[in-house]
Amino acid sequence: MSFITDKQTLDDLNITGKFSPHSLFSLFNATQTRGGEKLLDRMFHQPLSDPAAINSRSDVFKYFHERNLSFPFSAAVFQEAEAYLGGSTGSSFLMVAGDLLRKKALHLTIKDEQYGQFQSGLLAAIDLLNTLQDFLRKVDGPATTQFETVKKALNAHRTKWLDGTQAGQPLTLFQLARYDHFIRHVLREETESILDFIYHLDVYIAVSNVARARNFSYAQALPKEKNIFRSTAVSHPALEKAVANPLVLQEEQNVLFLTGANMAGKSTFMKSLGIAFYMAHMGFPVSAKDMQFSVRDGLYTSINVPDNLNLGYSHFYAEVLRVKKVAEEVAEGNDLVVIFDELFKGTNVKDAYDATLAVTKEFSTYRNSFFVISTHIIEVGDTLRETCDNLQFSYLPTIMENNVPRYPYTLTAGITSDRHGMVIIENEKILEMMEE
Structure with missing residues (x-):
């Protein structure tokens, strides 16, 4: 059973509303990503009614409250990686390589920007995954299923190639096709989970930092x-x-x-x-x-x-x-x-x-x-x-x-x-x- 209320109550207490002056949502909305802001808005509209679920979420906020962490991703890199990961790719390596070869030819002949944007987006996504991996190595994280799932995905044998790929490192067309097929097709489920996890991380850090500053x-x-x-x-x-x-x-x-x-x-x-x-x-x-x-x-x-x-x-x-x-x-x-x-x-x-x-x-x-x-x-x-x-x-x-x-x-x-x-x-x- 969900928690019941209505618009009159939300208005009386000034709970929701990004553009409502002094709303509780605005007070806590120090998120860094659009996905984080949307997630925060959903949380504000969907209170919980199960004690275990409520205490579990509180425990996660408390974990970040005690550690005073900052969101580990730069806005520019994250936005570029997010746009890239939101796109689709071919279902086979040969399809990806063929499409990429066509984009490169257009780039060389008529200065088409698709090849450069693709390469930049892929490198940003690799940078994002490496940054997240480093963050989770330094921060144990609360013992939740979400944290454990993401850690497992990043430490799996088939993602070990990430360790040898550095930000800004030039990649061959073969590497670009291989990595793109791997990230956006083979690991599609994992990358969607990772993006969702980052939105949650954004909310956890933003809300707990506001709480610490105001002594909540x-x-x-x-x-x-x-x-x-x-x-x-x-x-x-x-x-x-x-x-x-x-x-x-x-x-x-x-x-x-x-x-x-x-x-x-x-x-x-x-x-x-x-x-x-x-x-x-x-x-x-x-x-x-x-x-x-x-x-x-x-x-x-x-x-x-x-x-x-x-x-x-x-x-x-x-x-x-x-x-x-x-x-x-x-x-x-x-x-x-x-x-x-x-x-x-x-x-x-x-x-x-x-x-x-x-x-x-x-x-x-x-x-x-x-x-x-x-x-x-x-x-x-x-x-x-x-x-x-x-x-x-x-x-x-x-x-x-x-x-x-x-x-x-x-x-x-x-x-x-x-x-x-x-x-x-x-x-x-x-x-x-x-x-x-």
Whole structure:
């Protein structure tokens, strides 16, 4: 079963998108090859749901994280070798030699460039294979099937001729035909595996180097039956000086009811948590210390729900449809992470109170999922305390210093009593300005 989510969640958390400002994909995209970038994009769109697969990928990233390696290929050589290896050749040595003889004749008579491009591409491919072989001799690599397969291919008896072929060494037409037939026909499967391996190597090095620079760590995936999430410090990966907060979610307390004033940091904390869950399911480094999590079937958020004027949807109705979508997934028995920021803010206070209370109570009965629900309507929390035993209540405080609010962004147990909206309005002198 694959990890389920949707575009709304990816947009809320700004996960994907090469051209999306400050997206998580852009943060990690320090790849050197087009193939590496495409592979990274696929990983971002295909989180994993198997604990063993997640931990295995994390272990590979950790291996490179600890060694601080650089991508071993020059961009020019790699691009030329990649273009050459992507082409086809004859199925027999005689066919290759005949075609090459024709190209050389055209080169000598009308200065056709095909022969020179062929020779340059082949030499670049040989250089690439030798460079990879040298790299793997110096780096043991993690014990994965992919690494072992490539090592075996490069150390096989039929590739020993590579050791005697140096970059820039002139080759005869006979050698060119022989090597081309060997690389692009006899070893076709192996060279495709090697190219794919290099794209993975590109991603491993790029991502681990970003993680090291930002002091990210690696989460441990647990079976879903454990039904636990814990971390001593969750923060937002795109903020360099983000305040980190601890959090534990488990079956006995699977709902976090979050309150706090505007600008106190509720949305940022909820995004941080959603991103940590998503990146951990990818097996990627996370901005969370000592993180352990039971794998979930999916993640849904409702943070920036847009209205849809073309369909005649108001903001409130769009919120209702969003809650309905998530409720359907929860009711089907999926183990989910659900994050709702400011439920039903598109309607009046009375309806918002009733709806928030009813929806939170109903969702809380599904103890196989984790829920984080924030609201300004703090009275809801007082009622939920009396009716639900599996909620934990936290808030992000506002500290007033000389009538000026300060936000420490530290998660605090309880329900906020902060009511400083009018103080902020008065500080901005809005009413005085209008009276004048």
